[in-house]
Amino acid sequence: MRLRVEFTTEPFDLDEAPPHALVAREVVETAALDAVDVGPFGNTAEGGADAVLDAVDALLRKALAAGATRVSLQVNVVGEGDK
Numbered sequence: 001m002r003l004r005v006e007f008t009t010e011p012f013d014l015d016e017a018p019p020h021a022l023v024a025r026e027v028v029e030t031a032a033l034d035a036v037d038v039g040p041f042g043n044t045a046e047g048g049a050d051a052v053l054d055a056v057d058a059l060l061r062k063a064l065a066a067g068a069t070r071v072s073l074q075v076n077v078v079g080e081g082d083k
Contacts, residue, residue, distance in 0.1 A: 002047065003076065003078060007071060008071070009063050010070040010071075014040075018067065020066040021063075024043065024068075032047065034046055059073075
């Protein structure tokens, strides 16, 4: 099974990426995922179910420890034809 996770961390800072956002970015960029898209207002990562779920666990733990007050995420099952 393939999964796609979309997530944001808060609080936002438009002038400089806060530590929790940098940690979340590092988690998905170093995870064993097939596709990662990091942006200022939302992030997406895709891969096998185990890799995505492991990344989500690490992302939540590390972002909250780094000062995130809210982490919003959505996980979807990706079909063969979905991109």
